[in-house]
Structure formats: structure tokens, C-alpha cells
Amino acid sequence: MTAMIKVHALQKHFIMHNQGGIRLPVFSDVAFDVSAGEALILHGESGVGKTSLLRILYGNYKPSSGHVLVRHGEDYIDLATATPRAILTVRRKTIRYVSQFLRVIPRVTTLDIVKDPLLARGIDDTMATEKAKDLLSRLNLAERLWHLAPATFSGGEQQRVNIARCFVDPASILLLDEPTASLDAKNRDVVVDLINEARESGAAIIGIFHDEYVRDRVATRRLDLTQFKKAA
Amino acid sequence: MSTIKNRLSVDENAPILTATALTRLYGERVGCRDVSFSLWPGEVLGIVGESGSGKSTLLRCLAGQDRPTSGTIALNFDGVPINLFDISEPMRRQLMRTKWGIVHQNPRDGLRMDVSAGGNIGERLMDRGDRHYGKIRSSALDWLSRVEIETNRVDDYPRQFSGGMQQRLQLARVLVPEPKLVFMDEPTGGLDVSVQARLLDLLRVLVRDLGIAAIIVTHDLAVARLLTDRLMVMKDGAVVEEGLTDQVLDDPHHAYTQLLTSAVLAA
Numbered sequence: 001m002t003a004m005i006k007v008h009a010l011q012k013h014f015i016m017h018n019q020g021g022i023r024l025p026v027f028s029d030v031a032f033d034v035s036a037g038e039a040l041i042l043h044g045e046s047g048v049g050k051t052s053l054l055r056i057l058y059g060n061y062k063p064s065s066g067h068v069l070v071r072h073g074e075d076y077i078d079l080a081t082a083t084p085r086a087i088l089t090v091r092r093k094t095i096r097y098v099s100q101f102l103r104v105i106p107r108v109t110t111l112d113i114v115k116d117p118l119l120a121r122g123i124d125d126t127m128a129t130e131k132a133k134d135l136l137s138r139l140n141l142a143e144r145l146w147h148l149a150p151a152t153f154s155g156g157e158q159q160r161v162n163i164a165r166c167f168v169d170p171a172s173i174l175l176l177d178e179p180t181a182s183l184d185a186k187n188r189d190v191v192v193d194l195i196n197e198a199r200e201s202g203a204a205i206i207g208i209f210h211d212e213y214v215r216d217r218v219a220t221r222r223l224d225l226t227q228f229k230k231a232a
Numbered sequence: 233m234s235t236i237k238n239r240l241s242v243d244e245n246a247p248i249l250t251a252t253a254l255t256r257l258y259g260e261r262v263g264c265r266d267v268s269f270s271l272w273p274g275e276v277l278g279i280v281g282e283s284g285s286g287k288s289t290l291l292r293c294l295a296g297q298d299r300p301t302s303g304t305i306a307l308n309f310d311g312v313p314i315n316l317f318d319i320s321e322p323m324r325r326q327l328m329r330t331k332w333g334i335v336h337q338n339p340r341d342g343l344r345m346d347v348s349a350g351g352n353i354g355e356r357l358m359d360r361g362d363r364h365y366g367k368i369r370s371s372a373l374d375w376l377s378r379v380e381i382e383t384n385r386v387d388d389y390p391r392q393f394s395g396g397m398q399q400r401l402q403l404a405r406v407l408v409p410e411p412k413l414v415f416m417d418e419p420t421g422g423l424d425v426s427v428q429a430r431l432l433d434l435l436r437v438l439v440r441d442l443g444i445a446a447i448i449v450t451h452d453l454a455v456a457r458l459l460t461d462r463l464m465v466m467k468d469g470a471v472v473e474e475g476l477t478d479q480v481l482d483d484p485h486h487a488y489t490q491l492l493t494s495a496v497l498a499a
Contacts, residue, residue: 017487061483084476106429
């Protein structure tokens with residue numbers, strides 16, 4: 001299968017200039033590939049750098065050295081050296097990131113948040129609305145909430161809005177940071193199905209899941225980051 | 233009725249504005265120093281830094297309101313490259329009226345306070361050459377509703393409006409001629425938080441729908457995160473860090489950016 005992400009000799013540290021220039025190593029020599037149709041689950045104790053790695057794969061953190069090659073169309077783009085414009089294009093077309101928390105935009109309704117990735121790609125509004133509604137129903141989000149901004153929703157409701165926004169238009173690379181953390185069993189199973197469906201239709205998935213049950217049903221491979229911590 | 237442009241139809245390969253080694257000195261004092269960057273159609277660039285960092289000086293130079301001591305500003309509208317300070321004053325004014333807009337922090341600086349709300353919008357259409365009263369009036373009404381001002385306020389004067397409404401009216405006045413490039417200086421400064429949220433959302437949607445390129449100066453990092461694609465951080469007149477907005481804010485590398493991002497409450 002085609003490698004969708006190729007990570008090579010990746011190293012990350014933070015330098016805290018205002019705290020005496022202290023250097024905080026995260027990991028070094030990280031290397032792996034993820035192909036279309038695979039789900040790689042990141043392992044390791046809290047602080048091992050799982051979220052930092054996902055953020056690097058999204059272009060949100062800068063690698064200190066090394067390469068992150070992302071397959072974008074027919075090309076590979078190195079997120080370590082790509083321009084901000086190139087990273088924005090990759091995010092619009094190729095990569096989706098779901099964090100544990102929804103970053104709420106004031107006043108924007110749930111339906112608008114969910115259909116936004118489709119509109120940004122040029123899909124017409126009727127089609128986008130229909131797809132968004134289908135997914136919100138599937139995630140059991142009450143219809144009375146669709147036209148409200150999610151600022152006042154419960155944690156689980158916000159998380160489902162976040163998930164809907166990702167899976168309404170599944171990109172070829174999905175980065176998932178604990179997307180099921182505050183969901184009940186029924187909705188957790190819906191998310192597991194969504195992830196597996198996306199993978200079976202060719203998405204490459206890299207995720208962090210603390211719930212063993214979810215991990216077992218989603219993972220095709222696991223990667224323990226502890227080994228890279230020691231080297232850092 | 234102004235039409236919504238399909239942003240994909242814009243040539244996204246050529247920058248709309250390229251600043252090269254811009255420097256503005258006031259005698260010995262540095263306003264801004266050696267600033268270079270490009271801005272592409274549909275892109276929103278934020279400039280952050282504390283008061284005195286040079287961000288407003290830079291914005292004034294970019295908007296043609298102040299002449300840089302050295303450096304160039306190349307513009308490219310409709311495939312015709314021009315150098316902002318090489319063209320004649322009347323041509324520069326013509327360009328400013330039709331191709332770009334400036335949103336001032338204080339709406340009183342951008343509005344005509346002795347002209348009705350509808351007149352403030354209609355005037356800009358007349359500048360552009362529109363003469364049909366009926367069309368101007370209906371376009372003014374359309375823009376009032378787009379910026380969420382009740383259309384029955386069309387004949388009221390800006391001084392009868394609240395601060396938030398005045399700012400939204402200014403936005404309509406700036407955007408009605410469909411500029412390609414918009415400069416904003418602290419567009420939400422001086423507004424209540426709830427009013428700010430409404431204006432920010434409006435700005436976000438309008439900039440996206442119209443495919444406008446915008447440069448926004450702000451000291452508010454939450455505003456920058458919400459509205460901008462790219463960020464430049466300024467200190468003592470120079471750009472100390474730049475990049476993707478969320479990357480600069482979440483993984484700041486320069487000591488000054490780290491200080492700025494750690495000094496604010498999480499937003």
C-alpha cells in the first residue's frame with residue numbers, strides 16, 4: 001500500500017527562553033511509515049510525547065530536526081520545511097485532526113461548524129447540509145442542538161460535534177487525539193465504526209486512545225514511543 | 233446586490249502584495265525595520281506585538297498612508313504589477329478608493345458622522361461610478377443586513393448607533409466596493425467582549441466569502457488565532473518570528489513570542 005506519512009529521524013525539544021533557557025527534550029530518532037488502510041496507535045505513558053507527535057504531524061508544532069513527509073495528491077510535502085501556505089493546503093485537502101476539545105468559535109452553529117470543511121472544498125451548500133445532518137443523527141446529537149452554537153454543550157456533545165466535523169469529509173490522513181474520551185458506550189461504538197469505515201476506504205489513521213476496548217477494535221499496528229524518549 | 237466570489241477563481245499563485253526590506257525611520261528612532269513578506273489573495277495575515285513594536289507604523293506604510301524611508305511595496309491587482317510609491321498621487325488615491333479598504337480602530341475615523349448610515353455605504357458606490365439611486369439604496373440595505381444592522385436604521389446617523397454598530401457600519405462601508413485587500417488596525421479594540429465575538433464572526437465569514445486578502449494588526453492573540461492564517465510577531469520595529477498562526481502561538485520559538493503567549497490567559 002502507498003505510504004501516506006513517512007517520518008524520518010524526527011527530533012523535538014522545547015527551549016524555554018524565559019526560564020533560564022532550559023531545554024526540554026521530547027523524543028529523538030522517531031521513524032515510521034503509515035500506509036493507506038492502516039491505523040497506527042501511539043503508546044506510552046503520559047509525557048512520552050504522543051500528543052506532541054500528533055501535533056507535529058499536523059504542522060502545529062515544528063520539528064526540531066528530521067522530516068515528516070505527507071502524501072498530498074501525487075507528491076510528498078515535508079512539513080518540516082513547507083511554507084505556511086503549503087501546510088494550509090495540506091490541511092484543507094489531506095489531513096484532519098481531532099483533538100479532545102472543540103475550539104469553539106463564538107456564535108457559529110453546530111451545523112455550520114460540521115459542514116465547514118465541505119464548503120471550504122467547494123461542495124455546494126445543500127449537499128453539505130445533508131451530509132452534516134446525516135452524520136449528526138448518526139452520532140445521536142439531538143436535532144434541537146443543530147442550530148445552536150456548541151459553547152454551552154456538555155463535553156460529550158462538543159466532542160461529537162468535533163468528530164462529525166472530521167468524518168463529514170474524511171481526508172486521506174486522520175490524526176485522532178482521544179476522540180472517544182468523554183463519550184458513552186453507544187456513541188463510542190459509533191465513533192469506532194466511523195474510524196474503521198474511513199480506514200477500510202483507504203484513510204491512514206494515527207491515533208491516541210487510552211480506552212483499551214477502543215484500541216483493540218481500531219488498531220492495525222501499535223507504536224510505543226518510550227523507546228524514543230530514552231534516546232532524547 | 234453584491235455577488236459572492238468563488239475564491240477558487242482568483243489566481244492564487246501570484247502574491248497580491250510583496251513588501252521588501254521596508255524600513256521607516258523617524259530621525260534616529262526606528263518605526264519599523266527591514267520587514268519583508270508576501271500576501272496572497274484570500275489570505276489573512278496577522279501582525280502582533282505590544283504598543284510601540286512598530287506594527288501600526290508598518291500598517292500605515294503598507295496602506296500607503298506613510299512613505300517608508302527605504303524598501304518597496306509591490307502590488308498586483310488583475311495581473312498588473314505596480315510599485316505603490318512609484319505611481320502618482322492621484323493614481324494611488326484611485327487605487328485606494330477601488331482596490332483596498334482600511335478599517336480603523338475608532339469607527340469615527342472611518343465613517344462620515346454627519347451622513348446617514350445608508351449614505352455612508354452609498355457614497356462608496358458612487359465613488360466607484362454607480363449612479364442609479366434605486367440600486368445604490370438597495371445595495372445599502374443589503375449591506376446593512378449583512379453586517380446585522382436593522383434595515384429600518386438606514387436613515388439614522390452613525391452617532392445614534394452603539395460602538396459595536398458603528399464598527400459594523402464601518403465594515404460595510406469598507407467592504408461594499410468589494411476591495412481586494414483590506415487593512416485593519418485593532419478592529420475589535422474598545423468593544424465589549426460579547427460585541428467583539430459578533431464582529432469577529434462577521435469578519436471571519438465576510439473575508440472567507442469575498443476571498444479578500446487582509447492584514448490585521450492586533451495585540452489580542454485570541455483575535456489573531458480566530459481570524460488569521462499567518463502571523464508576524466514584531467518587537468522594536470523588527471519581525472522576530474513568523475509562520476502559521478496556530479504554530480506560532482502553540483509552539484513559539486523566539487523568547488519574545490514565548491513571553492507574549494505565556495502572558496495571556498488561555499483563550
